Amino acid sequence: MKVMGASLALAGIGGAACTVQxxxxxxxxIEQPEELVPGKALFFATAxxxxxxxxxxxxxxxxxxxxxxxxxxxxxxxxGATDIYAQAAILDLYDPDRSTMLTYRNEIRxxxxxxxxxxGILDNExxxxxxxxxxxxxxxxxxxxxxxxxxxxEQFPAAKWHQYEPVGYNSATVGAELAFxxxxxxxYRFDRAERVLSLGSDFLxxxxxxxxxxxxxxxxxx
Amino acid sequence: xxxxxxxxxxxxxxxxIFGGVFIMLGAFWVxxxxxxxxxxxxxxxxxxxxxxxxxxxxxxxxxxxxxxxxTAVETSNSAxxxxxxxxxxxxxxxxxxxxxxxxVRESWRTRQPxxxxxxxxxxxxxxxxxxxxxxxxVGCSTCHGRIDLMPAVYQASSLQMEWCLACHRQxxxxxxxxxxxxxxxWRPENTTAAEIAEGQKLKDLYKVRNAHIxxxxxxxxx
Numbered sequence: 001m002k003v004m005g006a007s008l009a010l011a012g013i014g015g016a017a018c019t020v021q022x023x024x025x026x027x028x029x030i031e032q033p034e035e036l037v038p039g040k041a042l043f044f045a046t047a048x049x050x051x052x053x054x055x056x057x058x059x060x061x062x063x064x065x066x067x068x069x070x071x072x073x074x075x076x077x078x079x080g081a082t083d084i085y086a087q088a089a090i091l092d093l094y095d096p097d098r099s100t101m102l103t104y105r106n107e108i109r110x111x112x113x114x115x116x117x118x119x120g121i122l123d124n125e126x127x128x129x130x131x132x133x134x135x136x137x138x139x140x141x142x143x144x145x146x147x148x149x150x151x152x153x154e155q156f157p158a159a160k161w162h163q164y165e166p167v168g169y170n171s172a173t174v175g176a177e178l179a180f181x182x183x184x185x186x187x188y189r190f191d192r193a194e195r196v197l198s199l200g201s202d203f204l205x206x207x208x209x210x211x212x213x214x215x216x217x218x219x220x221x222x
Numbered sequence: 223x224x225x226x227x228x229x230x231x232x233x234x235x236x237x238x239i240f241g242g243v244f245i246m247l248g249a250f251w252v253x254x255x256x257x258x259x260x261x262x263x264x265x266x267x268x269x270x271x272x273x274x275x276x277x278x279x280x281x282x283x284x285x286x287x288x289x290x291x292x293t294a295v296e297t298s299n300s301a302x303x304x305x306x307x308x309x310x311x312x313x314x315x316x317x318x319x320x321x322x323x324x325x326v327r328e329s330w331r332t333r334q335p336x337x338x339x340x341x342x343x344x345x346x347x348x349x350x351x352x353x354x355x356x357x358x359x360v361g362c363s364t365c366h367g368r369i370d371l372m373p374a375v376y377q378a379s380s381l382q383m384e385w386c387l388a389c390h391r392q393x394x395x396x397x398x399x400x401x402x403x404x405x406x407x408w409r410p411e412n413t414t415a416a417e418i419a420e421g422q423k424l425k426d427l428y429k430v431r432n433a434h435i436x437x438x439x440x441x442x443x444x
Contacts, residue, residue, distance in 0.1 A: 020262055024340040029305035030333050039298030 038063055045072055050085050051168045052139035053185075057086060066093050083205065122156075130156025139165045263380040269339050271374070273325045281370035281406070288362060288369075288404050299351040303338050306330050341375050342366070349444045359397040359428045360389075364410040371406075390436040394421035397430065 028038075036042060044059045048069075056075025060068040069090045073080035092098065102109050104117075125133055133156055140146050140163060153159060169185075176184040188203060190196060196203075260266050280286050289295060291304035306329045313323050329336045344350050355365075362369065367378025379385055389396045395412050398421075402408045412421040424430075435441070 021264075021343060021345060024343050025337045026303045026340045027335045027337050028303040029307075030329060030335050031307045032305040037294050037298045038302045039294060039300035 033064075036063070041067070045074075047075075048086055048089050049138075049141060050089075052141060052165060053169070054141055055082065055086050057082065057089075066090060125156065125159075128158065130159035133159035135159065135161045137161070137163055139163050139168055258380065258382070263382060264341075264343070264377050265380045266376055266378070268374045268376045269341050271339055272336055273338075274322050274374070276373045277369050277375060278371055278373045295352055296356050297353050299349075299353060301352045306336060341377050342381065344381060348442050350442070356403060357428075358393075358430050359400055359403065359424050361398045361403045361405065361408055361410070363406045363408065364389075364396050364398070367410075368406055386442070387437060390441075391433045393430045393433070393436065394418050394425045397421045397424040397428070399424065400428070 032038075042061045044061060046057050046059050047054045048057050049055075055078050056072035057069050058072045059066050060070070067090070069082065069086055071078050071080035071082045071086070102111060102114055104114070122130075122133075125131070135149065135152070137145075137149070140149065149161060153161060172186065173183045176182075176186055256262060281288070291308050292301050293304070294300065294302040306326060309323075309326045310330050313320075313326060317323055318327075325336060328334075365379055367376075369375060369378075395418060396410075397412070398408055409417070412418045430436075
């Protein structure tokens with residue numbers, strides 16, 4: 001009994017008084033961004049593109065660190081919904097392989113070098129109207145970027161622009177052309193259907209199908 | 223046959239059996255006192271900071287309001303330390319060559335933040351929200367003591383759970399009108415019956431929850 005009491009007391013001493021909390025530091029900003037209140041999250045309206053469609057997002061940022069992605073309720077297509085790719089995209093921001101700078105054949109180059117090199121190449125190509133130039137992008141849905149590339153192609157009419165999408169909706173677009181006579185994005189009206197037969201189509205997977213269909217079936221909760 | 227044990231062993235046996243209980247109690251008491259000592263809690267210990275910032279000079283002598291620097295006290299869960307820019311607002315012009323301010327200028331020049339020692343440091347298993355305390359009528363000096371008279375900030379309260387509970391069990395003893403929150407000379411505690419009655423009125427006015435909810439575990443241990 002006495003031994004138990006003594007060991008308890010010693011443990012108490014060790015736990016209570018001998019283990020002192022280590023000193024912590026507070027490290028403020030040097031220049032704090034104006035909207036940022038440390039401890040409160042900031043939300044940024046942004047968009048994420050995947051496979052040729054873009055989804056509106058609200059990115060939650062805690063002291064400059066993005067912590068969560070949710071849908072933007074004001075985005076007319078998604079109405080605040082996200083799909084699994086949008087939810088997983090937060091990890092893209094912490095991907096150690098994420099490119100943070102310009103590279104030329106795996107070696108880092110400053111922007112100025114890129115500009116001067118490209119200018120030289122373009123000047124060489126002007127006589128043959130850019131026949132040796134190829135532009136490789138993913139599916140471009142941005143009207144701004146599309147316009148810029150179009151302007152570039154007007155200057156170099158013989159250049160070629162390749163859009164490559166490893167997993168995209170080309171088949172769906174081609175199928176729509178077969179069905180409706182023009183390339184189109186299909187909006188499914190499940191509220192008008194009694195039965196739905198899906199042959200290899202995961203229509204609940206991508207946000208714009210799911211969100212639009214869900215909201216067409218029942219009114220959005222308020 | 224001669225006795226193996228001396229006659230005094232009788233007294234020793236009686237003493238130790240009864241004394242053992244007292245020794246155990248004594249050990250517990252020692253541990254409890256050590257637990258409350260300033261070695262463990264950090265109370266009343268002047269902390270040396272990287273910059274010899276005097277609240278006495280800036281607050282009391284110069285009359286700068288707390289919120290000029292601690293901008294997030296009313297809005298965020300963390301009250302925060304001002305960024306270097308806040309110091310440089312004045313000290314790029316006043317005392318611009320003082321050696322006391324060399325760490326601040328160096329921080330501004332090299333864009334490295336100043337690493338302040340965290341004086342009021344709660345353990346990580348406690349969730350503390352600063353803004354709710356300010357919003358409900360807890361004044362600065364109630365918890366932080368007379369910061370405006372401190373040349374170097376020390377922790378005026380033990381910050382142990384029993385200290386927090388003293389208010390969370392009886393909020394009317396520590397509330398003050400919201401206009402007086404930043405008044406450092408206002409009484410930190412309501413002691414007379416009349417003052418406590420005032421505190422009770424404020425508790426109802428500011429909708430401070432009653433002790434049953436304030437002392438529920440998950441209020442702080444989330």
